[in-house]
Amino acid sequence: MDISSITTGYSLTQTASVGAQVNTPAATTQENVGVAAALGYTPTITYSPLTGSAFIQGLLTPLPPTLVFGAIQNGVPADLILLSVVISINGVKNQQTTLNGITPSDPDFERVRALLRKIQISGGVRTYVKPNPNGPATIVALRKADIAPEIVEDIRELRRLLKLNQDAEEFTIVQAPVSSSDTEIAIMTRSVISVMQNMAADVEVPAEDLAKTRAFPGYEKDQGASDKRMIRIHSSKQKSPDAFVSVNYRNTWFWIDDSDLRSKQVFLQLMNLFSMADTAPRAAAPVVTIPAR
Numbered sequence: 001m002d003i004s005s006i007t008t009g010y011s012l013t014q015t016a017s018v019g020a021q022v023n024t025p026a027a028t029t030q031e032n033v034g035v036a037a038a039l040g041y042t043p044t045i046t047y048s049p050l051t052g053s054a055f056i057q058g059l060l061t062p063l064p065p066t067l068v069f070g071a072i073q074n075g076v077p078a079d080l081i082l083l084s085v086v087i088s089i090n091g092v093k094n095q096q097t098t099l100n101g102i103t104p105s106d107p108d109f110e111r112v113r114a115l116l117r118k119i120q121i122s123g124g125v126r127t128y129v130k131p132n133p134n135g136p137a138t139i140v141a142l143r144k145a146d147i148a149p150e151i152v153e154d155i156r157e158l159r160r161l162l163k164l165n166q167d168a169e170e171f172t173i174v175q176a177p178v179s180s181s182d183t184e185i186a187i188m189t190r191s192v193i194s195v196m197q198n199m200a201a202d203v204e205v206p207a208e209d210l211a212k213t214r215a216f217p218g219y220e221k222d223q224g225a226s227d228k229r230m231i232r233i234h235s236s237k238q239k240s241p242d243a244f245v246s247v248n249y250r251n252t253w254f255w256i257d258d259s260d261l262r263s264k265q266v267f268l269q270l271m272n273l274f275s276m277a278d279t280a281p282r283a284a285a286p287v288v289t290i291p292a293r
Contacts, residue, residue, distance in 0.1 A: 078116035
């Protein structure tokens, strides 16, 4: 939703009163004068849904590869952003959700996720994305002088799994299924719609809906094939008092538990991805005019 207009109505109320009191000749005469004024306003905000081909295209277009490393650079857990956004990195495939079920990820992908997160937490490598207006962006990876030996080994293993040059400090980032050299990081990313489709497999579908084929079974059916769950969305007939966010659909409540920090983090990430995908041209911002007297 977007704000399309803001209007404000004003009302001014004024009152005045005069009173007098006459007592006996022995008493004094009293007079009362009163004045009152009140100013009120009632703002009205009009919302309109975000629509149009540019917005829809933004939802369907794969997210830019620089988003992955830009998010890691800004503190987003590396293992989480890879699990939710990346399809493959240098040919190593992530898990994928389709109507037929969940296709498990390559074992090397899970190891890449774990290594990236461990290196990120250690702070042994400083990375930043260097944009290039005339071509692919570049990621610069600078190692600290006092890096721990075990982190050095993790970096070597990570580069071996991704077939990257062991001594290079700059790598080109491209949107491609496989890399063309040992100094190139080829990433296939999901669109926002694809991210939502993969998250939908993590929803606890009520047994009644499964029996009536209203929805496809997701994670619960393929739990043996994949144990990598992005988000946990519960369902029940009663509204949970401990819900972080909840919605009622067909007399069933779906919610994220307030104590589930990981799911809350993924939900926030999804909201941020929606903002990044909003590429529709913006109209002039609404203006609020307040008269002064």
